[in-house]
Amino acid sequence: MDEQLLARMRSTPVLAGSLPRFDPGHADPAPGRQFAHWLGDALDDGVPEPHVMTLSTADRDGRPSARVLMLRGIDSDACAFVFASDAGSRKGHDLSANPHAALSWYWPLHGRQIRAAGSVEVLDAETARRDFLGRGEPSRVAGFTGRMSAPLAGPGAYDEERRRATGLVAADPGAVPAGHTVYRLRAEEMEFFQGDPDSFHVRLHYVRQGGDWRRGLLWP
Numbered sequence: 100m101d102e103q104l105l106a107r108m109r110s111t112p113v114l115a116g117s118l119p120r121f122d123p124g125h126a127d128p129a130p131g132r133q134f135a136h137w138l139g140d141a142l143d144d145g146v147p148e149p150h151v152m153t154l155s156t157a158d159r160d161g162r163p164s165a166r167v168l169m170l171r172g173i174d175s176d177a178c179a180f181v182f183a184s185d186a187g188s189r190k191g192h193d194l195s196a197n198p199h200a201a202l203s204w205y206w207p208l209h210g211r212q213i214r215a216a217g218s219v220e221v222l223d224a225e226t227a228r229r230d231f232l233g234r235g236e237p238s239r240v241a242g243f244t245g246r247m248s249a250p251l252a253g254p255g256a257y258d259e260e261r262r263r264a265t266g267l268v269a270a271d272p273g274a275v276p277a278g279h280t281v282y283r284l285r286a287e288e289m290e291f292f293q294g295d296p297d298s299f300h301v302r303l304h305y306v307r308q309g310g311d312w313r314r315g316l317l318w319p
């Protein structure tokens with residue numbers, strides 16, 4: 100790695116400044132609700148794009164892959180997280196072969212990391228329809244290019260496909276691409292990490308046990 104770049108990277112502070120304190124004794128017994136508290140804090144304090152998260156999946160051979168997605172809904176009581184994508188994409192193929200997946204968020208302004216892992220299910224077609232039709236036109240046009248994750252010959256091929264999709268959406272504004280899918284990850288475990296500038300990080304881990312949650316601290 101370029102020495103100058105390395106020096107600049109290493110001198111960039113992390114978990115610095117005045118971070119909130121987290122008293123795990125006052126955490127919500129339900130991690131979905133604890134997530135909602137922290138998301139509310141992030142929105143209140145202007146954490147950039149707190150609803151962007153990393154989804155990690157693995158294919159049928161266990162090979163992992165990760166990408167960022169938008170969080171499109173939360174069921175705090177059920178501790179479930181909703182996102183949308185194309186079933187024909189790499190993640191779509193991974194999830195149909197192996198429903199186990201993980202989500203993670205990092206909110207630098209608060210030094211907070213949240214992790215969730217569980218099983219992903221596909222929601223019904225009406226939910227997918229409502230999700231898709233609630234989007235702006237550019238997003239709907241992009242949805243109709245319908246080849247997410249496949250090799251693209253060049254920018255020209257995408258322009259051409261966009262033109263075709265724009266015509267399609269204009270002709271039938273209520274159309275929904277067959278692959279548009281809304282997924283729901285129901286967490287089996289969650290972790291809330293509160294970073295500290297002096298490395299007194301706090302990690303609170305929840306594991307689903309029957310209808311309830313067991314929680315405990317983890318070594319940082």
Ligand SMILES: Cc1cc2nc3c(=O)[nH]c(=O)nc-3n(C[C@H](O)[C@H](O)[C@H](O)COP(=O)(O)O)c2cc1C
Nearest residue numbers: 151166167168169183184185188189190191247248
């Ligand atoms: C900020 C941001 C938000 C994104 N949101 C989504 C999303 O909600 N759904 C989606 O399918 N892709 C979204 N993407 C694109 C994905 O990161 C990824 O490129 C795409 O889904 C293909 O991933 P895959 O090949 O692993 O299936 C987003 C990308 C960025 C940078």
